[in-house]
Amino acid sequence: MAQSPLEIRHLQTLAALADTGSLGRAAERVFVTPSALSHQLKALETHYGAPLFERNTKPLRLTQAGQRLVTLAREVLSATAQAEREIAQWVSGGSGQLRIAVECHTCFDWLMPAMDALREHWPEVELDLVSGFQAEPMALVEGGVADLAVIHDRPAARPGVVVETLFRYETLGIVSPRDPLAARPHLQPADFTERTLISYPVDEAMLDVVRHFLAPAGIKPKRRDAELTVAILQLVASGRGIAALPRWSVTPYLERGYVVGKPLGPEGLSCELYAAIPESLSGKPYMRDFIDTIRGGA
Amino acid sequence: MAQSPLEIRHLQTLAALADTGSLGRAAERVFVTPSALSHQLKALETHYGAPLFERNTKPLRLTQAGQRLVTLAREVLSATAQAEREIAQWVSGGSGQLRIAVECHTCFDWLMPAMDALREHWPEVELDLVSGFQAEPMALVEGGVADLAVIHDRPAARPGVVVETLFRYETLGIVSPRDPLAARPHLQPADFTERTLISYPVDEAMLDVVRHFLAPAGIKPKRRDAELTVAILQLVASGRGIAALPRWSVTPYLERGYVVGKPLGPEGLSCELYAAIPESLSGKPYMRDFIDTIRGGA
DNA sequence: GAGATTTGTTGAATTCTATTCATGGCCCAG
DNA sequence: CTGGGCCATGAATAGAATTCAACAAATCTC
Missing domain, CATH: 1.10.10.10 (Winged helix-like DNA-binding domain superfamily/Winged helix DNA-binding domain)
Incomplete structure (x- = not known):
């Protein structure tokens, strides 16, 4: 009107x-x-x-x-x-399946809420996680084993697979509040030489810090592993080393002052996350809905 | 998203x-x-x-x-x-005034609900009815006495006054269910010669039937007046004559079978209603709202 | 049952509107 | 005062929605 x-x-x-x-x-x-x-x-x-x-x-x-x-x-x-x-x-019958492959531990922080939303909105869609930490996630999609792979770097285009960008995030250097580095405006690669890098037990090539920050500077710090984010933070808080994690996974701890987050380099280190999905599913409403949820919630 | x-x-x-x-x-x-x-x-x-x-x-x-x-x-x-x-x-302060001039009796059927809606949505707007059955409503707007005039025929454009079309309606011939005319598919001007035309006590020139249906055919029936729509219908139902009223004002009576409504002429007689408003008010949100309400509710 | 009328569809042309591009201003930091 | 981040602006472009004109289907009329 x-x-x-x-x-x-x-x-x-x-x-x-x-x-x-x-x-x-x-x-x-x-x-x-x-x-x-x-x-x-x-x-x-x-x-x-x-x-x-x-x-x-x-x-x-x-x-x-x-x-x-x-x-x-x-x-x-x-x-x-x-x-x-x-x-x-009504149109599609509501059914379908969505098998998700993830290569990064921290991703579960935003993936879980998104999966919950999908389950609620699309009860008829079969939702699965493909255990694929070892394999190349992209290959899982290509091989028809997964319907969505979360990946870090925009891969070369392959027939039958489309890649969509999910969102951009910043990975922060995580230090103890009592560490002298906590006073710095931001961290340099050199700051990592004297300390232990605490991270998930994955290959170095998988770590944003190493690939985009330390390796380019030729720095190769000692490493120590922990399975869970809280464990990593626990180690950092007690001065056993420093970590580098996406901002979203640590905000609650930052707010409580449990640890301190510092940009990596003067510009900060920001990475982008992509989703690889079979072309045949890329138009499906539940898929669009899921991707929109991820984009919106991050 | x-x-x-x-x-x-x-x-x-x-x-x-x-x-x-x-x-x-x-x-x-x-x-x-x-x-x-x-x-x-x-x-x-x-x-x-x-x-x-x-x-x-x-x-x-x-x-x-x-x-x-x-x-x-x-x-x-x-x-x-x-x-x-x-x-x-918030923007306009919500205030303003809206003085309405109407020349047709039946218009109140749709005007009242619209005015109620306006009062509810725009409590700060002063709402008035200008008693202008005698005068030319258009002149009331031009003279600054009314802010909105409901009129039957699109008048010549005048400076400072804009005319908007409200809606189109059909005026029906109203006959008793026991009248032989009730069997006809539609009424002819000649059907009015033998009967009394029952209408509001206004000049013939104001009546849609006369102007657009009877007068062109050279027919000038006897007339009888009644102030209220129900009174007119009462007279029609008891066989004292026939009437011609807008469909919207009689639908409840038609549904109950109290009277019967017949198109005037094979095509039916449809008229259009216009609103004349001062150009200065034509953009005011409460005015737009009011006009939209009228259009939507009819 | 054939023509006429009403009502909705279609594809191409047009017109209109939103977006982009390129530029410039503004504010804060250094 | 100078450079970068961030937004505003106007002209140009690209894209869409609307109109136009012609057609199809269905209904009504005679």
């Missing part, structure tokens, strides 16, 4: 803006340039005759009107997603 | 489709050609991989998927309208 220029696209923008706190990051979340969002927002603001957010404030602050639209966006987007899921289930 | 082609525009289409039961009428409700809607719907159907409605059924029937989307549309559109109202009220 009311012909307002408001469209769902705008609501996605608003939601992304609220989530990311920055126009630039919101833009990459909805796969457009920041410019596009700037135009969108300007159009909305002139239409409503009011600003939607305060510019020039680092964690972007929304005005009352902006806030209201974000609330609307949350309602509308979740209602829409729900409706579309239902329809997709 | 999910990049579905579904947009609010589509939801408006779906809602209009469900309301009107016909693609053509839905199209004019959202101010596009039927072709556009056909394209829209086809796109949605191929996206969801399922038909949304059954074609070739007179009151257009929705499939399960279509029904679900209509439900979604209702939710989303009302949530959106609500949010936009709130924002508009």
Whole structure:
């Protein structure tokens, strides 16, 4: 009825803006340039005759009107997603399978909630984890043993397999609060020479720190293993060495001051995660839903 | 997140489709050609991989998927309208006035609910009825005495006043169920010669039947007045004459079989209602809201 | 039952709108 | 004051949605 220029696209923008706190990051979340969002927002603001957010404030602050639209966006987007899921289930019969291969330990932190959401939304989809820490996850997808592999580096394109980027994350150097390094603004590769690197029991080639930070600098620290994240942090906290973990897996500990997280290098070390999936499944609604959940929740 | 082609525009289409039961009428409700809607719907159907409605059924029937989307549309559109109202009220202070001039008695049937809705959504807007049955309503708007005039014929454009079309309606010939005319498929002007035309106590020039049906045929029946719609129907039911009223004002009586409604002429007689409003108010959110309410509720 | 009318569909053309691109301004850090 | 991060702006492009015009199906009428 009311012909307002408001469209769902705008609501996605608003939601992304609220989530990311920055126009630039919101833009990459909805796969457009920041410019596009700037135009969108300007159009909305002139239409409503009011600003939607305060510019020039680092964690972007929304005005009352902006806030209201974000609330609307949350309602509308979740209602829409729900409706579309239902329809997709009627159409496809709701069945399917999703066997997931992961090569990184920490991934379970975000993978579990996403799997829970999938189980809830798509009860008829068979959900499995493929134990594939040793093998090349990509090969599992190619071989038809897995339906989704989480991988660190964008691999070469292979026929029948599509690769989608999931999200970008920062891996932090983790040091004890009593370590002198805790006072540094960021860590250098050289800082690792004197200490023990505490990590999961996997090949060095699998560790972000080693591949993208220490190896390029020619540094090869002593290593010590632990199976669980808490165990690693325990060792770090008691001064037995330093670790390097994705930010998401340690935020609760950082907040409690149990350990301290430092950027690796002046720019920080950020890596990207990808999903490899068989082309035949890449369009399936439950697959899209799952990937969107991962992207949104991270 | 999910990049579905579904947009609010589509939801408006779906809602209009469900309301009107016909693609053509839905199209004019959202101010596009039927072709556009056909394209829209086809796109949605191929996206969801399922038909949304059954074609070739007179009151257009929705499939399960279509029904679900209509439900979604209702939710989303009302949530959106609500949010936009709130924002508009913050921006404008919510105040304003709306003095309405009406020249037709029956209009109150749909005007009252619309006014109630406005009072609820915009408590700060002063709502008034301008007693202007005698004067030219258009002049009341031009003179700044009224903010909205409901009129029957699209008047010549005047500076500072905009005219918007509200909706189209059919005026039916109303006859007693025991009248021989009740068996006819439709009424002819000549049918009025033998009987008394029962109507509101207004000038003949104001009556749709006279102007668009009887006068062109040179027929000038006897008249009898009644102030209220029920009184007119009472007289008709007891065989004292026939009337001509908009369909919306008599549907409850038709359903109960109290009287019978017949199209006037083989094509029926359909008139259009317009709103004249000062240009300065035509963009005001409460005005848009009011007009949309009228259009949607009719 | 044949023609006419209403109603919806289709593909191509058009028009419109959103996005991108390239540039410039602003603010904070060093 | 200078450089980089971040957003804004205007023109150009690319992409989509709408319209147009012609057609198909179904219904109504005679």
